[in-house]
Amino acid sequence: MGNANLNIHFEISFTEPKAHYVDVTMTIRELNTDNLELIMPVWTPGSYLIREFSKNIEAFKVISEGKTVPHKKLRKNSWFINTKNFAAVTVMYRVYAFEVSVRTSFVDASHAFLSPAGIFLYPDGMLNLPSTIRIVPCNNWKTVSTGLESVNNDPCFFYAPNFDTLYDSPFEVGNQHVFSFTAAGVLHEVAMYGGGMYEEEKLITDFTRIIEEETRIFGENPNMHFVFIIHNFNNGGGGLEHCNSTVLGVSRTAYAAEKTYQDFLGLVSHEYFHLWNVKRLRPEALGPFDYQQENYTTSLWIAEGFTAYYDNLVLRRAGLISPENYFKLLSADINNLENVPGRKIQTITEASFDTWIKFYRPNENTPNTTVSYYIKGSLIALCIDLLIIHQSNTAYSLDEVMKRMYKQFYKTENRGYTEAEFRIALEEVAGCTLNHIYEHYINGVEELDYNHYLGYAGMRLRVCPPENKPLPTTGFTAALTAGKLIVTQVGRDTAAWLAGISVNDELLAINGNRIADLEKALQFQLPGDTIDITLIRDGRLLQIPLTLENQHKIKYQVEEINEPSVTQIAVRNKWINL
Template sequence: MKTIKLVALFFTLLFIMDDTISQAAGAVQIAYTVTFPEAQAHYADVEMNISGLQQNTLDLKMPVWTPGSYLVREFAKNVESFSATAKGKLLATPKINKNCWQINTTGLSSVTVKYRVYCFEISVRTSFIDASHAFISPTGIFLYPDKMLQSPSTVHIIPYQGWTKISTSLEPVNGNAFTRHAPNYDILFDSPIEVGNQDIFGFDAAGVKYEVCMVGGGNYDKERLKVDMAKIVEQETAVFGENPNKHYVFIVHNYARGGGGLEHLSSTTLGASRDSYGTEAGYHNFLSLVAHEHFHLWNVKRLRPIVLGPFNYDTENYTTDLWIAEGFTAYYQNIILRHANLTTPDGYLDAISNEINVIENQPGHLVQPLAESSFDAWIKAYRPNENSYNTTISYYDKGAAVGMLLDLEIINDSKGKYSLDDVMKYMYDTYYKTKKRGYTDAEFKQGFEKFAGKNLDDFYKKYITGLTPIDYNKYLGYAGYKIIDELADSNDPTLGVNIAASGKKIVTSVIRGTAAWIDGINVNDELVSIDGVPVTDATTMLTGKKVGDKITVNVLRDGLPLTLPVTLLRNNRLKYKVISLPDATAQQFAVRKKWLKL
C-alpha cells in the first residue's frame, strides 16, 4: 500500500506540474520577426519576443530534424550571435546542450531573443537564402520554448529589397500577407515559407484553393499544369473521400538540375529541373512528383504511424512502417497518373518494370528486410556509403512494389469489390478521423486482412520482415500479366564495378558477388590497364573479352601500383518487362480493368 500511495503522489505532483506548465504555455505570447539585412551572404536575422512568462527558467530549443526527412541534421549548427534581453538588460544565455539555450527568467514576464541563421543548403528540407529569394524551412529557423509546443505564434516577415511576394500555407493576420499565424509549433514547423518574386498561379480542385509558386523560372506551361494537377488532386481525393484543406500551396524550386520533394500538412516543397517540362518524359516525371507529395497530405500527414506525431524534435522517431507511409505513396504516385488518364496503360506498366528492375538489381534486397529498412532510415537511408547498394533496400522502392502486390491481392480475392483504395480510406477514417491517433503495424495489417478476406501472416513473414524474393508473376498473374527478363539469354562479361563519370577511372562501388568483389578490386582503386591496354572508357574496357577469361587488372591503390588477376563472370543484371499473358481469362481481365481503370 505504501508503494501505491507513493506512486499515486508522484503522478499527482506530475499532473499538477504539467498542468502548471500548460497554463503557463497558454498564457505565453510568441512573435517572430524575420529580416534579411545580408541576404546576399545567406543570412536570416530572427527576433523572438516572448511575453506572459511565469516560470523561472526558459529553455529555447532548435529542432534537430524535420518531419518527413528521417535524419538528424543538427539545425542548431547554423545559429550564431544568440542574445537575450529583458528590461533593457542583457541576459546570460548559456547553451546547455547541442540545441538548447537556457535563460534565467526569475522575475521576468517577457524576453526578447535575437539570433542569426546561416542558410545556404539547397534542398527541399533546408533553408536557402540569397539576394534573389528566401526559402524558409521552419525547423531550421525558429526556436521554440521547451514544453510549449502547443503555443501559438505569429511570424512577421520583412522582405529584402525588391522582394514583393510570399507563399505559405500559414494564414495571414488581419489581412497582412507578410504576417502569419501558427496555431502551434507542429503546424509552424510544417509550413515552409517562400519569399521573393516567385511566379504564382492557382487552380480549384476538390473544393480547395490551390496555389502554385514557381521559383527559378522554367519552360512550364501554366495552363497545362493547372488542368493536369487538378486531375491528380481529384483522383487522390477520391481515394479518401474528402480533401481536408481549404488552401494548399505547391512551392516549386526550379534548378538547372533538381528533384525531390518534402510533404507538409497543407503544402509541399518540390525540386525540379527548369527545362524539363518541355519533354513528355520530364513533364510526366514532374506530375509523378506532384502526385507523390500531394498524396502525403493524407498518407503520413494525417494517416500516420503512431510514433510520427506528436513529434519529438530532439531525437529520432523510429517506425517500421515507412514502407506504408512512403512506399505506398510511391506506388500511388504512378497509379494515380494512370487513373487520371495522364499516362497510358503501357506507360504505367513500363513504370512498374523500371521499379522492379531497381529492386531486383540491388543486392541489398536480399540483405535488409523491408521493416528494417524503415527502422534504420535514420542511420542508413540518408547516409549511404559505397557499400549501401550491397546491404540496403529502399522502403520507397520495395514498399511501392509491396503496395502493388497487396492491391492486386485484394482486387483478386474480393472479385473486384475492393482495392487498396478501400484499405487506405478505412484506415484514414478509423485512425485519423475517429480514433484521432496514428496506427500500429498490427492495426494496418488488420486493415489489409479486412479487405483481402484472409490472414496475411505468411505475406508479412516473406515480404515485410523476411527476405523471400518477391513472386511478381503470382500477383501480376491476377491481372493477366507476367514479367520476362530481356537479358536472360545474354552472356556478357563484367567486372562488377561502377566508375567515376569523368577524369581518372576511379572505382566508386563494387557490386556484391561479381568478379571485382571476389578477386579484390576495391573502392577508390584507379583502373590503369587491363591486360596491358590502358583503361580510357568504362564501356569499352572489356571489348573482346568473354565470360571465364582470366585477365590482369593493373590499378593504383593509395598511389601505389598493384596487379590483380581477375576471372570474368557473367553480367547478372536483370531487365524485366511486364507483358500480357497470351491466354488471359475473363477473371484476369476483370482484375486488370479494376486495377488500371480501363
C-alpha cells in the same frame, strides 16, 4: 505551469541575403518563470535524418528593457535563459541558410526558402503554444507564400496554432510567380521560383486531375487552402510533404519533354498523396514528434512505399498516362529492386527502422546492404492491391483499406496506427490472411512472386532475352576523378568482390595496357577471360587477376498474357481504371 500563457512572436528579416543569412527575432511576453529553455529541432518531419540545424545558428543574444539577459547554451541545440523578474524577453539570432534541398533553408539575393524546423526555436515542453510570424521581405521582394493563414489579411503576417503546425509550414519569400486554382473544393496556390518552361493552364488541368482522383480515394480533402512551392533549377529533383503544402524541386526544362514531365507529375502525385498517408494517416511514431531525437518506426514501407505505389497509379487512373506507360513504370520499379544485391540482405521493416542511419547517408556499399522501402514497399502494395481486387471479385481494392484507416485513426481516434493494426485492416478487406506476404516479403528477404499476383489481372513478368553478344563485367564501376580512373563501387559476390578490388583503388592498366576508359578496355574481352589489373592502393602498386563474368543485370517487363479470362480482365479494369 506558469509558462502556459506565453505570448510568442517571431520577426524574420534578411539584412544580408547575399551572404545567405536569415535574421530572427523572437519576442516572448507574459513570462511568469525564473528561467526558460529554448530548443532548436535536430530534424524535420518527412526527412528522417538528424541534420543538426543548430549548427547554423550564430550571434545568439537575449535582451529585455534594453538590457542584456543572462543565458547559457546547455546542449548542442538548447539555450537556457535566466528570466527572473522579466515580464518579456527578446531573443535574437542569425541562421546561415545555404543548402539547396526541399528540406533545408536557402537564402540568396533572389529569394529565401525557409524550412521552419531549422529556423524557429521553441520553448521546452511547450510545443502546443501558438505563435505569430512577421516576414519582412527585402526591399525588392514582394511575395510571401506559405500554407499558414494570414492575420487580418496581411500578406506578411501569419498565425501558427502550435509549433507542430509552424514546423510543417515552409515559407517562400521573393518574387515567385504565383497562380491559383480550385480543385476538389480546395483553393490551391502554386508558387514558382526560378522560371521554367511550364504552361500554367496545363499545370492547372493536370494538377486538378491528380488532386481530384486522390481526394476520391479518401472521400474528402482535409484542407481549405494548399500551397505548392516549386523550385525550378538547372538540375533539380525531390519533394517534401507538409500538412498544408508541399515543396518540389524540378529542372526548368522538365516540363518540355514527355518523359520528364511525366516524372514531375509523378512527384506531384506522390507528395500530394502524403496529405492523407503520413501527414494524417500515420504510423504511431510519426506524431506527435520528438524534435530532439530519432522517431523510429518499422512502417515506412507503408507510409512511403504505399505512397510510391499510388503516385503513378493515380496518374494512370486520372488519364495522365496510358496503360502502356504505366506498365513501363512498373517494370522499371521491378528492375530497380531485382538488380540490387541488398534486397537479399535487408528486410523493408529493417530498412524503415534504419532510415535514420542508412537511407539518407548512402555510401559505396549501400546497394550491397540495403533495400529501398519506397520501391519494395510499392511493389508489396501492388501485390496486396491485386490480391484484394481478386479476392473481393472487384468489389474492393487497396483504396478501401486506405479510406478505412484514414477514417478510423485520423478522423475518429486521432492517433497513429500500429503495424499490427494496419495488417488487420488489410486482412479484413482482403478477406484472407497475409501470412505469406508478411513472413516472406515484409519480414523476410525472399523474392516477390510477381507472376502469382500479376496473374490475377491477366498480366505477367517476362525476363527479357540478353544481348546477342555476351557482355563481360568486372563487377565494379569506376569514374575519372582529377584525371585518375578510380573505383567507385564493388558489387556483392561479383568477380571484383571475390578478387579483392576495393573502392578508391586507382586503375592504371589491364593486361599491361594503360587505361582511361574501363568499357573500352574490355571491348574485346569475353566472360570467362582472366585479366590482370594493375592499380594503386594507398600509394602501393598492386597487380590483381580477375576472371570476367557475364553481366548480372536482368531486365524485366510487365506484359499481358495471351487470352486473359473475363475475370482477369475485370481485375485489371478495376486496378488501372480501364
